[in-house]
Amino acid sequence: MSKVRIAAFSVSIDGFGAGPNQDLQNPLGLRGFELHGWFRPTELFKKMQGESGGTTGIDNEIAAQSFENVGAWILGRNMFGPVRGPWRDDSWKGWWGDNPPYHTPVFVLTHHARSPLTMEGGTTFHFVTDGLESALKQAKDAANGKDVRIGGGVSIIRQYMAAGQIDEMHLAMSPVLLGEGENLFSGINLAQLGFKPSRVVPGENATHVFIEKRERGKR
Amino acid sequence: MSKVRIAAFSVSIDGFGAGPNQDLQNPLGLRGFELHGWFRPTELFKKMQGESGGTTGIDNEIAAQSFENVGAWILGRNMFGPVRGPWRDDSWKGWWGDNPPYHTPVFVLTHHARSPLTMEGGTTFHFVTDGLESALKQAKDAANGKDVRIGGGVSIIRQYMAAGQIDEMHLAMSPVLLGEGENLFSGINLAQLGFKPSRVVPGENATHVFIEKRERGKR
Numbered sequence: 001m002s003k004v005r006i007a008a009f010s011v012s013i014d015g016f017g018a019g020p021n022q023d024l025q026n027p028l029g030l031r032g033f034e035l036h037g038w039f040r041p042t043e044l045f046k047k048m049q050g051e052s053g054g055t056t057g058i059d060n061e062i063a064a065q066s067f068e069n070v071g072a073w074i075l076g077r078n079m080f081g082p083v084r085g086p087w088r089d090d091s092w093k094g095w096w097g098d099n100p101p102y103h104t105p106v107f108v109l110t111h112h113a114r115s116p117l118t119m120e121g122g123t124t125f126h127f128v129t130d131g132l133e134s135a136l137k138q139a140k141d142a143a144n145g146k147d148v149r150i151g152g153g154v155s156i157i158r159q160y161m162a163a164g165q166i167d168e169m170h171l172a173m174s175p176v177l178l179g180e181g182e183n184l185f186s187g188i189n190l191a192q193l194g195f196k197p198s199r200v201v202p203g204e205n206a207t208h209v210f211i212e213k214r215e216r217g218k219r
Numbered sequence: 220m221s222k223v224r225i226a227a228f229s230v231s232i233d234g235f236g237a238g239p240n241q242d243l244q245n246p247l248g249l250r251g252f253e254l255h256g257w258f259r260p261t262e263l264f265k266k267m268q269g270e271s272g273g274t275t276g277i278d279n280e281i282a283a284q285s286f287e288n289v290g291a292w293i294l295g296r297n298m299f300g301p302v303r304g305p306w307r308d309d310s311w312k313g314w315w316g317d318n319p320p321y322h323t324p325v326f327v328l329t330h331h332a333r334s335p336l337t338m339e340g341g342t343t344f345h346f347v348t349d350g351l352e353s354a355l356k357q358a359k360d361a362a363n364g365k366d367v368r369i370g371g372g373v374s375i376i377r378q379y380m381a382a383g384q385i386d387e388m389h390l391a392m393s394p395v396l397l398g399e400g401e402n403l404f405s406g407i408n409l410a411q412l413g414f415k416p417s418r419v420v421p422g423e424n425a426t427h428v429f430i431e432k433r434e435r436g437k438r
Contacts, residue, residue, distance in 0.1 A: 173232075
């Protein structure tokens with residue numbers, strides 16, 4: 001069955017999914033890159049960077065699983081780039097170079113219309129201006145029976161969680177205290193929304209927590 | 220060197236150290252007992268309950284370490300009991316029966332004076348009405364070179380953290396989402412206070428995170 005998933009989403013011990021003050025130099029906010037300390041050494045990440053080598057243990061395996069069976073992605077505007085306000089031109093094409101790691105249709109939520117952007121390797125960025133539900137519907141259609149992965153950032157994930165649209169989450173809890181930034185949990189009652197941890201897998205550099213949504217009565 | 224420690228303190232994935240609505244039936248608030256799901260099966264906990272058996276793995280070992288070299292404890296009033304307001308009489312002697320698991324002087328922070336209470340096994344409860352600093356000073360004196368352990372609850376720990384008085388913390392992250400209750404991290408910038416994770420140890424039923432306070436410049 002097709003699922004709406006959050007996967008390999010890194011959070012700090014104190015619950016932050018990004019640091020403060022996101023900009024061109026700090027796509028994940030100040031110190032936010034530390035959240036990915038578990039992902040960067042992996043073979044998968046190296047390969048995405050066009051490099052060889054990298055670790056092949058649990059962190060790498062779980063990172064690879066996060067990309068499996070994904071038919072479409074949804075990203076927030078801030079995760080796509082640091083540009084704010086209307087798109088001045090088409091020069092910004094994402095953080096990821098000519099061949100982004102998605103290889104599927106990617107629906108970018110924004111308030112500002114822009115024509116679809118076709119990249120190498122099967123990634124096409126579609127810019128959705130009519131809201132979360134529309135983006136999810138388009139992503140589900142495009143996924144064609146596969147899963148829809150909500151990539152982030154924190155704000156988009158929180159909105160889809162609160163709307164009851166997420167079926168499962170895999171959080172990579174990094175051994176980091178950020179102290180400030182965008183908190184994933186604050187003000188959202190995940191228990192009340194039906195979420196329950198199903199599995200905890202210790203990786204080399206993060207603790208992987210798998211969370212499922214249970215129907216009422218099945219908890 | 221004598222330290223002020225938080226140890227074996229259970230938190231949920233979403234950062235709660237207790238559920239809401241603490242009362243006589245729910246000393247840790249609603250669903251709060253689930254936070255201790257890692258501790259209850261251990262040999263140490265069974266022994267504290269006067270029972271035999273229990274697990275002897277990593278969770279048990281780390282729980283045992285949390286009691287080592289502790290010369291005095293500090294507890295908040297709510298952790299000592301559900302009684303609110305002035306002490307009506309001396310009938311409430313804590314949650315733990317005649318022989319509490321402390322076996323040291325225990326300083327209970329309260330707004331309401333009460334005579335010290337000597338229990339079996341070396342535990343004496345002292346009721347401190349003149350604040351956090353006074354309790355810490357008395358506990359350090361009583362600890363006589365050993366560590367002072369801040370037992371909880373969440374409110375007391377947060378106050379000592381914010382005051383810069385904690386040297387190290389061991390949090391047992393339980394595979395539980397509480398969704399509401401007393402959040403350990405909310406509104407406190409642990410990074411700015413100098414805290415940094417030093418070690419993560421996967422236990423059988425919790426992930427043990429050890430956090431140290433680093434002096435500026437040593438980070």
